[in-house]
Amino acid sequence: MLIGIDDTDSPEGMCTTYLGAVLAKRLVGEGMGVSESRLIRLNPNVRYKTRGNAAICLEVHGDMKRAFALACRTVEELACFAAAETNPGIVITERKPQSDFYHKAVKDFCTLGEALAVLEETGAVFRGYKNQRGLIGATAAVCSDLPDFTYELLAYRKPEVWGTRRIVNRDSLFLAERTTYPHTWDTVDPGQGIAVCVPHTPDPVLFGIRGERPGWISYARECVLSEKPGIEHMYITNQGTDAHLQSGRIGELREGRSYMLGGMVTGPVETGRGGHISVTIGDNENTVRCMAYEPTKGFREIIRQLREGDLVVVAGSFKGGSINLEKIGVVAVAPDRYSRPPVCPACNRRMTSAGSGKGFKCRRCGGRAREAEVGERPRGILPGWFEVTPSARRHLAKPLCRGEPDAAILGCQPSSVIQ
Secondary structure (H helix, E strand, O other), X not given: OEEXXXXXXXXXXXXXXXXXXXXXXXXXXXXXXXXXXXXXXXXXXOOOOOOOOEEEEEXXXXXXXHHHHXXXXXXXXXXXXXXXXXXXXXXXXXXXXXXXXXXXXXXXXXXXXXXXXXXXXXXXXXEEOOOOOHHHHHHHHHHOOOOOOEEEEEEEOOHHHOOOOOOXXXXXXXXXXXXXXXXXXXXXXXXXXXXXXXXXXXXXXXXXXXXXOHHHHHHHHHHOOEOOOOEEEEEEEOOXXXXXXEEOOOOOXXXXXXXXXXXXXXXXXEEOHHHOEEEEEEOOOOEEEEEEOHHHOOHHHHHHOOOOOOEEEEEEEEEOOEEEEEEEEEEEOOOEEEEXXXXXXXXXXXXXXXXXXXXXXXXXXXXXXXXXXXXXXXXOOOOEEEEOOHHHOOOOOOOHHHOOOOHHHHOOOHHHXXX
């Protein structure tokens, strides 16, 4: 059977992945087998998310009625029911629903009515609390299909120390990064000198290690020195896969969806208040503003080097009329041509204009020239992919250490939209 759970946390505490880890342990304690644990990240632009918009799914072997009762008791014990925006949902089904609902929940927005229709068609048993919104994520979790996947090991604090300062040795995290990168990633942000895998929120998570295989994650885990965790759990996940991205065309983008699309830089890069960087790209008909916000740090230096005529592929969420950049592919750079007065062959000094249409004149010897000196300056940026710093990366965004995106698969190479 598949057990899906969502919306049990709040800004004040708890974590749905922690509840899933506790439930998995309790199911095993009741003689049931847990063959797989999934951590499913959904559309990062959903208004009602707490932090990372995560739901969990457990694949369980045992008695469905007992498993459902245990899941309900665990949610009722641990979920943050006092928080107004916490509305847990539990789904259990012996038949996996079609994955369409999951893909929509990752890329778009789903309604409670759509979730209930899926559950009724599947014959699932479910329970929603309060306004039942958690049934949307719980349904998406049991529908999940992961053509690409990664893993995350999550270590959780003992309940008696929740809310106190986390004790994790910073140097050991940097050692873990040096030892296992690129097979693990986002443990730290080397450029900023900070630990990424240790949260600063009042939830049970002590730290998390993401990677391509459990073996590499375990290797990194051996490096980490910290307070003793209360429980640790390994999830298979859609994190780091770009599962939220869809192809798009400028002028046809919808608010709150995430896209990969191609275009040409149409004007100069601008710096706004707070160090936010914006650049406009377009196709033959429309333009859209792309934003690199201050938390993306050094990524903004890449954007600053763009100039009109560059061909790019951008990836990010469309919000408030702008694409919030997660990564950018520079396909081709426009030539940086210049024209200036020539050098006088007699005096070896640069000439000046002799007047409109009159060519150039040497102020020292009076020498004349008709043609300007033309050339091309080297650009500070070359074609390639560039990404935000790890501390600014979204859970779903695929890091470049996992491979560069194949933009052609989504049909978003600039050549396909610019003639």
